[in-house]
Amino acid sequence: MATSQAAYLAEKTIGHDGSAITAQDVTNYGGEAGKEETMKALCWMGKNSVEVRDVPKPKIIEPNDVILKVTGSTVCGSDLHLYHGTVIQLNKGDILGHEFCGIVDEVGSAVKKVQKGKRYVASFQIACGDCFFCKQKLSSQCERTSANTTQRAMYGGQTAGMFGYSHFTGGFAGGQAEYVRVPLGDVNLLEIPDGVPDEKALYLSDVLATSYNAVHDTAVYPGDQVAIFGAGPIGQMAGVFAIKAGATKIIFVDTEPRLTFIREHWPSDHADKLELVDYKKLSFGVTNKPTVVSKLKDLCGGRGPDAAIEVSNTSLHRL
Numbered sequence: 001m002a003t004s005q006a007a008y009l010a011e012k013t014i015g016h017d018g019s020a021i022t023a024q025d026v027t028n029y030g031g032e033a034g035k036e037e038t039m040k041a042l043c044w045m046g047k048n049s050v051e052v053r054d055v056p057k058p059k060i061i062e063p064n065d066v067i068l069k070v071t072g073s074t075v076c077g078s079d080l081h082l083y084h085g086t087v088i089q090l091n092k093g094d095i096l097g098h099e100f101c102g103i104v105d106e107v108g109s110a111v112k113k114v115q116k117g118k119r120y121v122a123s124f125q126i127a128c129g130d131c132f133f134c135k136q137k138l139s140s141q142c143e144r145t146s147a148n149t150t151q152r153a154m155y156g157g158q159t160a161g162m163f164g165y166s167h168f169t170g171g172f173a174g175g176q177a178e179y180v181r182v183p184l185g186d187v188n189l190l191e192i193p194d195g196v197p198d199e200k201a202l203y204l205s206d207v208l209a210t211s212y213n214a215v216h217d218t219a220v221y222p223g224d225q226v227a228i229f230g231a232g233p234i235g236q237m238a239g240v241f242a243i244k245a246g247a248t249k250i251i252f253v254d255t256e257p258r259l260t261f262i263r264e265h266w267p268s269d270h271a272d273k274l275e276l277v278d279y280k281k282l283s284f285g286v287t288n289k290p291t292v293v294s295k296l297k298d299l300c301g302g303r304g305p306d307a308a309i310e311v312s313n314t315s316l317h318r319l
């Protein structure tokens with residue numbers, strides 16, 4: 001049996017710790033389709049295996065639930081960790097996807113703000129809105145939406161529950177599906193103004209919020225020279241946010257074809273601030289040839305950048 005599924009069975013045997021206020025392990029809506037209404041959803045079927053399947057549509061199971069008809073969804077770099085089996089505790093048939101927006105199809109009896117027929121974008125993490133961390137707007141650390149015992153044992157604590165991100169983060173069906181159940185809907189959905197298309201609003205689920213916080217939590221000051229490791233969508237947006245924070249030089253460390261894409265799409269009024277470093281053309285330090293480190297020092301007055309943002313896995317470092 002795959003490690004990921006074995007780890008899920010272990011969690012089931014040990015049991016959750018009771019810290020969640022919303023149902024755990026609703027990663028699909030009832031297994032194989034029977035007589036119920038069905039929808040199409042992307043399901044994890046094992047390591048390196050996903051399938052679009054016909055599965056039961058979600059139903060309201062808690063009074064704060066919202067059922068969203070998905071009109072936009074994305075595939076994230078983080079989904080690769082699930083696909084490759086490096087995030088444990090997936091189970092066969094789990095519905096993936098943590099970035100999505102849509103139109104409200106149904107609301108539970110306790111939902112106050114979210115309205116049927118309106119458009120909303122979902123937060124990738126599921127927050128209660130009311131615990132120690134949620135009150136500080138640190139909702140990815142919500143203490144009441146995941147009760148996963150294995151995560152607490154491995155990391156010393158639990159994150160918030162997350163859509164489409166294995167039982168390890170609570171076990172919630174994701175939004176790479178025609179419909180999705182959003183627990184605590186009033187907290188986890190943001191209304192989309194009429195003038196904003198799905199293709200723009202969708203970035204608020206993860207990419208835009210992650211890149212914005214990468215820049216501001218790292219603390220980029222006016223005049224800083226900033227190195228960005230990883231030039232994917234989050235890296236590109238982090239570069240733009242760093243410019244807005246007053247950075248005078250943005251150095252992207254990556255390789256082709258991403259560096260050419262950046263060169264072609266970078267705002268032309270900030271062209272003088274852009275530097276591209278292709279790590280594949282540099283040595284890894286076993287010779288006297290230039291390395292990424294020596295190149296960064298050369299570009300930044302011999303000292304190196306003031307701040308570095310690593311956005312291949314989104315960890316942050318202030319130098």
Ligand SMILES: [Zn+2]
Nearest residue numbers: 076078099206
């Ligand atoms: Zn994501």
Ligand SMILES: [Zn+2]
Nearest residue numbers: 128131134142
């Ligand atoms: Zn909370």
